[in-house]
Structures are given as structure tokens and as C-alpha cells.
Amino acid sequence: MSLKLGIPSKGRLQEKTIDWFAQHGITVQRTGSDREYAGQVLGVDNVELVLLSAGEIPKELAAGRIHLGVTGTDLVREKMPRWSDIVAEVEPLGFGHADLVIAVPDCWVDVTTVDDLDAAAAQFRADHGFRLRIATKYHGLVRRYLSGEGVADYQLVDSQGATEGTVKNLTAEAIADITSTGDTLRANGLRILSDGLILKSQATMFASKAAEWDAVALSAWGGFAKSCGWAEKPF
Amino acid sequence: MKNDRRARIKEVADRLSAGFVSAGALPVETDSLLPADVLLDLYGEDIRARAYVTHDPLQGEQMLRPDFTVPIVQRHMSEGAEPARYTYNGNVWRKQSGGRPAEFTQVGYELFDRTDPAGADAEVFAMFSGMLAGYPLKVTTGDMGILLAAVDGLKTTDRRRAALRRHVWRPVRFVRLLERYGGMTPPPETRTALLAQVAELGAEKVLEQAGTPQGLRSEQEVLARIAVLQQDSAAAPVSSEEVQMLEQVLALKDTSTAALEQLRDMASSFPALQAPADAMEDRLKAMAARRVDVDTLPFEVSFGRTSMEYYDGFVFGFTAPDRSDLPVVASGGRYDALTRVLGQGRSIAAVGGVIRPEALVAVQEGAL
Numbered sequence: 001m002s003l004k005l006g007i008p009s010k011g012r013l014q015e016k017t018i019d020w021f022a023q024h025g026i027t028v029q030r031t032g033s034d035r036e037y038a039g040q041v042l043g044v045d046n047v048e049l050v051l052l053s054a055g056e057i058p059k060e061l062a063a064g065r066i067h068l069g070v071t072g073t074d075l076v077r078e079k080m081p082r083w084s085d086i087v088a089e090v091e092p093l094g095f096g097h098a099d100l101v102i103a104v105p106d107c108w109v110d111v112t113t114v115d116d117l118d119a120a121a122a123q124f125r126a127d128h129g130f131r132l133r134i135a136t137k138y139h140g141l142v143r144r145y146l147s148g149e150g151v152a153d154y155q156l157v158d159s160q161g162a163t164e165g166t167v168k169n170l171t172a173e174a175i176a177d178i179t180s181t182g183d184t185l186r187a188n189g190l191r192i193l194s195d196g197l198i199l200k201s202q203a204t205m206f207a208s209k210a211a212e213w214d215a216v217a218l219s220a221w222g223g224f225a226k227s228c229g230w231a232e233k234p235f
Numbered sequence: 236m237k238n239d240r241r242a243r244i245k246e247v248a249d250r251l252s253a254g255f256v257s258a259g260a261l262p263v264e265t266d267s268l269l270p271a272d273v274l275l276d277l278y279g280e281d282i283r284a285r286a287y288v289t290h291d292p293l294q295g296e297q298m299l300r301p302d303f304t305v306p307i308v309q310r311h312m313s314e315g316a317e318p319a320r321y322t323y324n325g326n327v328w329r330k331q332s333g334g335r336p337a338e339f340t341q342v343g344y345e346l347f348d349r350t351d352p353a354g355a356d357a358e359v360f361a362m363f364s365g366m367l368a369g370y371p372l373k374v375t376t377g378d379m380g381i382l383l384a385a386v387d388g389l390k391t392t393d394r395r396r397a398a399l400r401r402h403v404w405r406p407v408r409f410v411r412l413l414e415r416y417g418g419m420t421p422p423p424e425t426r427t428a429l430l431a432q433v434a435e436l437g438a439e440k441v442l443e444q445a446g447t448p449q450g451l452r453s454e455q456e457v458l459a460r461i462a463v464l465q466q467d468s469a470a471a472p473v474s475s476e477e478v479q480m481l482e483q484v485l486a487l488k489d490t491s492t493a494a495l496e497q498l499r500d501m502a503s504s505f506p507a508l509q510a511p512a513d514a515m516e517d518r519l520k521a522m523a524a525r526r527v528d529v530d531t532l533p534f535e536v537s538f539g540r541t542s543m544e545y546y547d548g549f550v551f552g553f554t555a556p557d558r559s560d561l562p563v564v565a566s567g568g569r570y571d572a573l574t575r576v577l578g579q580g581r582s583i584a585a586v587g588g589v590i591r592p593e594a595l596v597a598v599q600e601g602a603l
Contacts, residue, residue, distance in 0.1 A: 081332065082332070105448075105450045105452070106445050107442065107447070107448045107449065107450075107454070107457065108452065108457055109441055109461070110464060112429070115408075115411070118408065119398070119460070120460060122398075122401060123456065123459070124452055124456070127456060130276070131275075131276070131279065132452075139283075143280050143284055147280070147281060150402060150408030150409070151408070152279060152402070152405065154279070155275065156280055167449055168449050173452050189446055194425055
């Protein structure tokens with residue numbers, strides 16, 4: 001069985017992934033029309049390229065339907081409980097940097113740390129009769145972080161996009177979201193807590209521990225390993 | 236084989252349940268799907284990590300019953316007369332990280348009686364202890380009321396006492412707060428800077444410079460908290476004697492009789508511990524009257540601190556030694572605080588416990 005390599009199906013993440021491989025002497029190219037999700041890998045034998053939405057890659061790795069996949073560490077940690085049992089981190093690729101952070105409105109001059117957030121949440125609940133709402137799509141990561149920090153009296157509300165607008169729209173009091181430069185946060189009058197960094201994420205090559213690594217797949221791995229300087233075995 | 240095992244679990248559950256009924260408990264059934272808002276408001280986000288949440292277009296968010304306590308307390312508060320004893324026997328569902336089944340049985344006993352707390356504690360413990368007597372289990376007891384009383388007795392501001400009380404169940408933050416209040420760690424730099432700025436310009440001006448107000452948390456709320464921070468920075472640190480006393484209380488671990496003696500010693504220099512020591516003495520007497528050997532019964536003040544939020548008095552747990560694969564086999568305690576939150580001010584005295592028949596059967600199999 002050939003080695004299945006999953007990469008993002010479009011956008012900057014795809015371009016950067018292709019560039020990264022090119023720097024290591026491997027040509028990853030799309031075939032057919034621009035709209036067709038097909039491609040090939042030159043320079044390593046027995047590799048099948050699979051173009052996937054970045055959000056799907058963790059799931060495909062977990063199911064063992066792809067051997068290798070490029071996706072953000074944030075998605076792997078959010079979508080896979082006990083992720084290190086399921087995938088191995090092969091190499092951080094040095095692009096797609098994003099930080100998952102907690103941010104509060106600029107006007108909360110009294111809240112600069114997670115400790116402050118906890119105290120403000122207690123008072124907010126007493127004043128308003130419900131728990132302080134934090135909008136996010138990273139429920140697992142944010143909950144684990146706040147629980148580890150011993151924060152109480154908050155609730156997470158789901159926000160799958162435009163999370164920075166939820167405070168203005170009065171659907172949340174604070175947010176936890178991915179940011180790379182912080183510009184969108186600033187533009188929306190939000191400020192990152194000084195100790196509110198939950199996770200530093202970047203695009204990373206993952207190997208699936210659930211995939212079937214037969215002789216053909218392992219020989220293809222060997223081809224990648226030689227060009228990219230990876231270990232002899234995927235994990 | 237799997238069916239045999241299920242049958243055995245059911246048999247054990249039914250036998251336990253019959254035991255509670257013959258002790259005078261009323262068997263009750265509750266819905267399996269519970270409205271999520273009550274549970275979320277009560278337990279917070281932690282429950283979302285543990286319970287299965289499902290969504291109904293008309294009913295909104297529903298939760299698969301993660302435990303029986305909440306529906307039973309609600310039912311009792313709306314229709315029950317006291318004293319009341321209830322028992323239940325049914326399935327609960329919880330997400331498991333360790334590969335354990337997410338669906339399992341709970342058989343429990345809840346006692347609502349405000350007249351005799353020591354007697355009620357002893358009744359529930361003696362009942363569980365008796366029913367589990369034939370199994371190779373390790374028992375531990377504790378009392379959250381001791382730590383709560385110690386916090387209430389600190390010579391510091393009401394705010395600080397309230398903040399510590401709020402985090403009694405979250406040791407990480409409790410310790411951080413205590414270290415700050417005790418002057419062992421300095422306040423964060425950002426706070427010192429804010430207070431300096433407020434002293435120079437006034438709070439309103441500082442707020443004005445921070446940008447356009449947005450969100451539901453109002454300017455008044457921010458100003459109120461700044462005032463709190465100012466008061467807090469002016470407050471004297473919690474004395475090192477008191478910090479040490481709290482640490483000593485937290486570390487107290489011995490047999491029940493010996494622990495009581497040590498608690499009495501501490502109470503001589505810290506009178507706030509007098510009342511919980513008296514309560515403990517009453518409880519040990521009531522337990523001894525029910526033939527519990529309190530001279531050997533293990534006691535730890537910190538027992539159950541992280542796993543049982545809302546337990547605010549006597550707590551107990553039965554575990555299988557050398558079986559880290561198994562969850563706690565049986566646990567329980569006093570949870571007056573939970574009824575206070577559920578009853579929105581109206582509270583009832585409640586103590587109860589739960590047994591997991593699956594774990595009991597696994598212990599039996601291991602012992603064969």
C-alpha cells in the first residue's frame with residue numbers, strides 16, 4: 001500500500017507546505033484543473049497525495065486513512081483527546097504560526113491576568129446572575145487550560161467564526177481565539193491577558209499511529225526521511 | 236460472557252438497592268435526559284467535559300444524567316417532607332478518559348434531615364460501611380467543614396475570606412491566593428502599575444483612556460473592582476502564624492480519634508476550629524454508637540477536596556487498593572452547599588452516597 005500524505009486542499013497553508021517540500025527536494029504538485037482536488041509527489045516513490053480541508057486532517061490521521069498529514073498543533077490537540085497515543089509529531093514546519101490566547105475588552109483595565117479574570121468572573125456572576133461567557137471554538141483546550149488554572153464561574157459559548165465580534169454583539173464577555181499578529185483583536189478593542197497564552201501552534205507534519213505501515217509505506221517513509229532528515233522510523 | 240457480567244452487575248445493584256429500601260428509603264426514578272442549564276449553572280464548564288450534551292430544537296440543550304443527586308434534590312425541594320430517605324438504582328453517563336465504559340450503574344442513598352447532622356452523617360456512613368463490609372476495600376473519611384471554618388476564622392478582609400472559600404475545591408488557586416494574601420508572593424506587576432496610575436489620575440480618567448467601552452460588563456463594574464483592588468492592596472497580610480495554621484490543617488491525616496485530638500490542640504490557639512472539632516466529636520460519637528471503629532477509621536482533612544465540589548462537610552470514599560484501573564467504588568458526603576445553590580437561597584441539610592456496582596463486581600472478580 002502506498003503512503004498516503006494529507007495536505008491542506010487550498011490556501012496559504014497549501015502553498016507553504018508545497019514550498020517546504022520543494023526546499024527539501026520533493027516536488028508536490030496539483031494535477032488537473034485548479035478546482036480538481038488531485039495531485040502527485042515527485043522525488044519519493046509510492047506516495048499518494050490526498051488533498052483535505054485542514055480541519056479534516058486530524059480526523060483522517062486518527063482513523064489511519066492517511067499515514068502523514070500537515071495540520072496545526074492547535075487542531076490536533078483540540079480534536080484528539082490523548083493525541084500523543086494516536087499521532088507522532090514528525091516535525092514542526094516553521095509556518096502557520098498562531099497563538100491560542102484569551103482576550104478581554106480594552107476597557108477592562110482591572111483585568112490583565114488570568115487571576116483577574118477569575119475574580120471578575122465571580123463578581124460578574126453575582127451581578128448578572130449567570131456565568132461570564134467566553135466565546136471560542138477551541139472548547140477542549142480552553143476548558144483544560146482554565147480548569148488547570150483553577151478558574152471558576154465562567155462558561156464557554158460556541159463561536160465558529162468572527163469570534164472577535166462577540167463582545168460587541170453582547171453574546172460573550174471575553175474570547176479565546178487563534179491570533180498570529182493580534183491585529184484583529186486590537187481592531188476590535190480586545191487585549192490579550194499577560195498570562196493568557198494557551199497554546200503556541202504551527203503547521204506540523206504528523207504521522208498516524210493508526211495507519212497501516214506496511215513495507216511499501218515504510219519504504220516511502222524512508223524516501224522522505226532521507227530528503228527531510230527525519231528518523232528511520234515514523235515513531 | 237458479557238451478558239453474564241451484566242446480569243451479575245444487575246444482581247449486585249438490585250441487592251444494594253433492596254438493602255437501602257429495607258433501611259427505610261423510598262425508591263425514586265428520575266428522567267435520563269436532564270435540562271442542561273441547571274447542571275451547567277451548578278457545576279460549570281467541568282460538567283461539559285464529563286457529561287454528554289445533546290441538543291433538541293425545541294427543548295434546547297439536554298444532558299444525559301451524569302448523576303442522580305441534582306434531580307433528586309430538586310424533587311425533594313418541590314414536594315418532599317422531612318426527614319426523607321431516598322434510594323435510586325439506574326444508569327448514568329460520563330465521558331471517560333481512561334477507556335472505561337461511559338455508561339454505568341449507580342445505586343445511591345440520600346438523607347434529608349436538618350435536626351441531627353452528626354446522626355445523619357453517621358447513619359449514611361454506617362449503612363455504606365455495612366453494605367461493603369465483605370469487600371476488600373480501603374476507606375477514607377474527611378470533613379470539608381474544617382477547612383471552611385479555618386478560612387472563615389482568618390483575621391483578614393471579608394473579600395479575602397470569600398475568595399479563599401470560593402476556591403477551597405481548587406487547590407492550585409487556593410494556594411496562589413494564600414501566598415499572595417500572606418505576602419509570600421508580590422502582586423502582579425500589571426496590578427501595581429494600574430494602582431499607581433489610578434492614584435495619579437483617578438480611576439475614571441484611567442478608564443477613559445482605555446478606549447471605548449464595550450460588552451456587558453459595565454464601567455461601574457470595572458470601577459467597583461478597582462476600588463476592591465485598592466482596598467486589598469491596603470490590607471495587612473495574613474499573618475505567618477495563620478498561614479502555617481492553614482497548612483497544618485490541610486496536612487492533618489491520622490485515625491479519626493487521633494485527628495480529633497490534634498484538631499483540639501490546634502483549636503486552643505485558633506478558636507475558629509472549636510466548632511468543627513465539636514461537630515467532629517459529635518459525629519464520631521454517633522458513628523461509634525453505630526459500631527463504627529473510629530479509633531482505626533482513617534481521616535484526612537484534604538480528602539475529597541478536588542473530586543467533590545459542593546461537599547462541604549463530612550465526606551467518605553471506598554476504593555480498591557492496588558486497582559488503579561477502577562474508579563472509586565463508593566463515595567459520599569454532606570452537600571448542604573449544593574442544595575443552597577439549587578434552592579436559590581433556600582437550603583436543606585443533605586447527606587448521601589453512591590455505590591458503583593460495576594466496580595464492586597470488578598473487585599470481586601479480582602479477589603476470586
